[in-house]
Amino acid sequence: MTFPRLEDYEPIVGRPTIEEIHQLAERLKGRKVKMVNSTAIGGGVAEILHRLVPLLNEIGVQTQWEVIKGGEDFFAVTKKVHNALHGEPVPLTPRMKEIFLEVNRENLKNTNLDQDVIVVHDPQPIVYIEAKERTSAKWVWRCHIDISNPNEEVWDFLKGYVERFDSALFSSPRFSKRLSIPQFLFFPSIDPLSDKNRELKSEVINQVLEQFHIPQDKPIITQISRFDRLKDPVGVIKAYRMAKRYVDCRLVLAGGGASDDPEGEAVLEEVREEAEGDPDIHILLLSSTSPLEVNALQRASTLILQKSIKEGFGLTVAEALWKKKPVIGSAVGGIPAQIIPNLTGVLVYSIEGTAYQIRYLLSHPDIAQRLGQYGHEYIKEDFLITRKLRRYLLLFHVLDHLGERIIYL
Amino acid sequence: MNGNPFYFYTSSNLVELTGERANTLEELIALLKRCTGSAIFYHVFQSYRERHFTIEKYHSDFAQWISTSLDEEALAERLGFLDMRDFTTIRALRESMVKVIEDYIDRYPQCRYRQSKTPFFFCQSVSVVMPTNYIAWTLEDFYRIIEKIGLRSIHYHLIEARLRLGIHTNDFSNWFRHSLRRERLAKQVEDIDIYLHTLEEIRMKILHYVKEETRSP
Numbered sequence: 142m143t144f145p146r147l148e149d150y151e152p153i154v155g156r157p158t159i160e161e162i163h164q165l166a167e168r169l170k171g172r173k174v175k176m177v178n179s180t181a182i183g184g185g186v187a188e189i190l191h192r193l194v195p196l197l198n199e200i201g202v203q204t205q206w207e208v209i210k211g212g213e214d215f216f217a218v219t220k221k222v223h224n225a226l227h228g229e230p231v232p233l234t235p236r237m238k239e240i241f242l243e244v245n246r247e248n249l250k251n252t253n254l255d256q257d258v259i260v261v262h263d264p265q266p267i268v269y270i271e272a273k274e275r276t277s278a279k280w281v282w283r284c285h286i287d288i289s290n291p292n293e294e295v296w297d298f299l300k301g302y303v304e305r306f307d308s309a310l311f312s313s314p315r316f317s318k319r320l321s322i323p324q325f326l327f328f329p330s331i332d333p334l335s336d337k338n339r340e341l342k343s344e345v346i347n348q349v350l351e352q353f354h355i356p357q358d359k360p361i362i363t364q365i366s367r368f369d370r371l372k373d374p375v376g377v378i379k380a381y382r383m384a385k386r387y388v389d390c391r392l393v394l395a396g397g398g399a400s401d402d403p404e405g406e407a408v409l410e411e412v413r414e415e416a417e418g419d420p421d422i423h424i425l426l427l428s429s430t431s432p433l434e435v436n437a438l439q440r441a442s443t444l445i446l447q448k449s450i451k452e453g454f455g456l457t458v459a460e461a462l463w464k465k466k467p468v469i470g471s472a473v474g475g476i477p478a479q480i481i482p483n484l485t486g487v488l489v490y491s492i493e494g495t496a497y498q499i500r501y502l503l504s505h506p507d508i509a510q511r512l513g514q515y516g517h518e519y520i521k522e523d524f525l526i527t528r529k530l531r532r533y534l535l536l537f538h539v540l541d542h543l544g545e546r547i548i549y550l
Numbered sequence: 551m552n553g554n555p556f557y558f559y560t561s562s563n564l565v566e567l568t569g570e571r572a573n574t575l576e577e578l579i580a581l582l583k584r585c586t587g588s589a590i591f592y593h594v595f596q597s598y599r600e601r602h603f604t605i606e607k608y609h610s611d612f613a614q615w616i617s618t619s620l621d622e623e624a625l626a627e628r629l630g631f632l633d634m635r636d637f638t639t640i641r642a643l644r645e646s647m648v649k650v651i652e653d654y655i656d657r658y659p660q661c662r663y664r665q666s667k668t669p670f671f672f673c674q675s676v677s678v679v680m681p682t683n684y685i686a687w688t689l690e691d692f693y694r695i696i697e698k699i700g701l702r703s704i705h706y707h708l709i710e711a712r713l714r715l716g717i718h719t720n721d722f723s724n725w726f727r728h729s730l731r732r733e734r735l736a737k738q739v740e741d742i743d744i745y746l747h748t749l750e751e752i753r754m755k756i757l758h759y760v761k762e763e764t765r766s767p
Contacts, residue, residue, distance in 0.1 A: 157700025161560060164680055311567060314671030319569035326565035326673065477668065482618055484606060518603035535564045539676050546588045550680035 144195050145334045147527075153333050154527050162527065165534040166200035168550055172537060173256045174204040175278075179219065179265035181208045185329065185456070186262050186285055189529070192332050196530050202537070207252060209266040215244040219265045225295035226264065226288045233295055242268055254278065258537055267302045279540040282306040283327065287316045287453060287474060307540060312454050313475045323543060325536065328478065329454045330529040331463060331520070337432035338463055341440055349437035355393060355423050360443035360503050363393040365435055365460075368409040368426075371451045372396075373471075376492045378415045378422065380448065383496035385421075388503040392416075395425040395438055439464050444502055444509065448495050449473055459524045462486065462516030467509040469498045479524070485516040553729030556722075558684040558695060560703040561710065563596055563675035571669040575620065575655060576662050578612070581672055582648055587640035589674040591713065594643065595634065596675055599705050603748060612647065612670070619666040625654045633745070634709075638716040679706070689730065693760045701749040708752065709744060722756065735763045 151159050176194060178186050190206055197204040211219075218237045225231040233241075245268030252269070254276045261269050262283045273280050282303055288296065296318075303309060304320060310327040311317040317324050331338055350357060362381060366372040374394050381392040394412060409426070416422040427434055439445060445461035445468045452474030459479055461468050468486040470476040480486035487502070489495045502509040522528070542548045568589065572578040582590075593611035608614045608630040617626035628650050637643040655662050684699060686692040696704070707721035719727075719740050727736035738759045742752055 155700070156698070157703075160682070161562065161700060161702070164682070165562070165678070168680075314567050314571075314673060315669075317567045317569055324567040324569065326567055472668065481601070481606075484601075484604065515604055519601065522600050522603070531562065532564065535562055535676075535678050538678050539564050545676070546586075546674075547677045547679060550678060 144192060145332075147196055147199055147530075149334060150525075150527050154521065154525065158527060158531075162531055162534065163200060165531065165538065165550075166202060169534060169537050170201040172202050172258065174202055174258045174260065174537070175254075175256045176204065176206045176260050176262065177209060177252075177266045177269060178206075178262035179209050179211075179216075181206075189330065189526075190262075192335075192526050193529060193533070196526070197533065200530075202534070205253075205256075209245070209248050211244040211248075211265075214240050222264050222295060222299070223286065225292035226286050226299075228290045228292060230292060231295070233298060238298065245269060246271070258540060261306070264299055267299060270302050270305045273305060279308075280306045281308050281310060281536070281540070283310045284316070285312060285329070285453075287313070288318055289316055307543065308536075310536070313478045315474075315477075325532075325539075327529070327532055327536075328524055329456055329459075329475070330524050330526045331456060331459050332526045333463060335432065337436050338460060339436070341433075341436055345433070346437045346441050349434050350441055353423060353425055353434075353438075355391065355441070357441065359421075360388070360390040361393055361441055362390055362444045362446060362499060363395065363438055363442040364446040364448065365395050365439065365457050366447065366449070367396040368394075368405050368412060370404075370408055371449060373448050373450050374408065374412045375415050376450075377446055377448050377495070378412070380446075380492045380495035380499060381422070383493065384499035384503070387500045390443070390499070390503060391421045391423065393423045393425065393438060393442070395423075395427055395435070397427045397431075435460075436464075439466060442466055444469065444499060446495065446499075447471065447476060448489070448492075449476070452476055455479070458486070459520050462513070463520045463524075465510075465513035465517045467502050467512040468516065469495055469502070479519075480516075481519065484512070485519045486512055553731075554725075556686040556692060556725045556729070558682045558686070558699060558703050559679055559706055560682050560700055561677050561679045561706040562702060563592070563677045565592070566674050566676055568672045568674060570672040572672070573666050573669050574663050575616075575622070575625075575651060578616075578670060579648060579651055579655075582612075582644060582651070585672055586674050587644070588676075589672050590640050590644050590647075592673055592675040595709060595713070599702070599709075599749070603750070609745060615666070615670045619668050619670070620661070620664060622654070622661055625651065625661075628654065634712065635718065635744075638712065638718060640713060677710075689732075689760055689764050693757060693764070696753060696756055696760070701753070704749055704753055704756075708739075708742075732763060735759055 176190055180187050194204050194206045218241050221231045249272050254272055256278045259278045260281045260283055263285055270280055304322055306322055308323045310325050312329055364377050439461050445466045447455055447458050447470040449471050454475030458468050458470050458476055469489055470480050472488040480488050482488050487498045489498055570581055572581050613626045613630035616622050632646055684695045686695055711721040723736035723740045726732040742755050
């Protein structure tokens with residue numbers, strides 16, 4: 142697979158941004174950076190690293206990517222840690238902690254730590270920090286999880302490791318904790334040249350809609366997310382029904398995650414029951430490898446919803462805004478970071494609020510279009526892969542001057 | 551060729567999370583009094599740069615939050631009306647903001663402890679400043695560079711400069727005035743109302759004034 146080169150982004154972000162990236166990188170040439178995470182494929186972190194690591198290398202920052210190896214028991218523990226950080230009351234038994242520490246330490250034995258910067262992603266490889274004293278590297282913990290309301294016992298266990306890093310990175314101010322080390326804001330990003338986000342010809346969009354038997358005879362409202370109660374798909378159908386009394390429209394609920402998840406299967410069944418008898422509701426079960434289909438569905442939509450009850454960052458919002466689509470999103474997780482109320486989208490707090498905003502935006506296409514346009518500009522400024530690349534370069538400079546507020550290069 | 555050349559710089563910032571948050575006006579005042587100058591600078595001048603494509607009702611994050619999250623529109627308007635061009639130090643700006651909020655609370659004491667819909671998260675920034683490859687020796691050079699330079703560079707020289715240098719002007723006007731002896735142009739650029747224009751519009755205005763100046767004898 143060939144990935145785009147930095148220059149390929151110039152038509153999108155402009156020459157000055159590309160020049161700034163080169164200038165920031167110029168002063169970092171030859172630096173050695175290591176990224177460590179827990180999976181090479183699947184999941185948002187791997188998706189981002191697949192793009193970011195080649196770009197960093199292209200501009201002269203020698204970046205390696207290492208994946209921590211572990212058995213099923215290790216990943217069962219890390220899954221529990223993950224859920225506990227989201228607030229679930231999952232206790233960590235002494236045996237679990239033992240497995241967690243052992244696997245990390247075993248991996249460390251075969252790891253080259255001769256680096257200038259080591260970025261550890263999420264909790265799985267966090268124990269790598271035990272090797273800090275053996276290296277001259279700066280250590281950074283990149284947390285992709287919302288840890289604002291964690292299970293305190295598990296957090297206390299991890300916090301001892303977190304505060305040994307030189308700094309931590311969080312996806313939203315809401316996600317962070319009060320820590321003794323500097324914390325920086327690192328928004329997740331989307332790649333405008335990926336299959337999920339690149340421009341599509343109208344024939345391709347039409348083809349996808351035909352494939353899913355979705356006529357384009359009335360406005361289409363879409364929510365793309367897995368069939369999970371936290372995404373409130375039943376609430377979306379209720380809001381659509383309330384709005385449809387006033388404005389005719391179709392609803393598309395598209396997502397994956399049902400086939401290998403027993404709860405997902407049950408949710409999908411609930412959604413089908415709720416939708417029964419309405420030919421204007423289209424429930425689509427997508428595989429995780431359908432980025433082009435997601436892209437086409439988003440582009441064919443008049444409005445995009447993300448009516449989650451709980452959310453990680455919710456990058457589907459950024460994807461939709463990038464396509465200049467007006468978005469109605471719940472004020473949870475990372476969604477408010479992407480939706481500036483009434484400027485780049487609309488924030489809602491209830492099913493009724495969602496229904497009202499659907500009615501309002503379908504009746505005011507000029508306002509809907511303006512939200513989409515501003516949303517696109519905002520995503521271009523803050524949420525593209527090029528911005529993420531620049532943030533990392535800035536971070537590498539800042540790590541050399543921790544404690545300084547203005548750094549002159 | 552007149553005086554010294556103009557060296558174009560650019561600045562980017564990494565946003566630092568302080569872990570501090572306010573849920574009421576009372577908490578906001580307490581944090582405003584003890585937060586770093588960098589936090590004030592970020593919430594009043596820098597976060598706006600990320601939304602340079604539009605003109606929002608309020609540039610200041612504080613006014614924006616008071617409006618949307620506390621529904622205290624009159625207070626938001628008073629804070630939003632503070633003009634950064636009247637301040638050359640963060641300390642003076644901080645004192646003015648605190649005074650505006652305290653006066654409002656004195657008048658409407660019931661709003662002091664009212665809970666906001668969403669918290670205000672205090673951030674601060676670390677700025678990385680670097681030279682660009684662009685240097686202007688003449689107004690003609692300056693015009694060609696302003697046409698294509700990044701908006702961050704314009705923000706740095708036009709807006710950040712005031713507080714950096716503690717001056718009632720900006721880097722561009724300073725150069726026009728002292729190196730090129732172009733007083734009229736310096737004043738025109740100083741008078742651009744940064745609250746009513748996007749950075750792209752400001753670029754166009756500067757280009758317009760420079761073009762006019764090069765045409766005049």
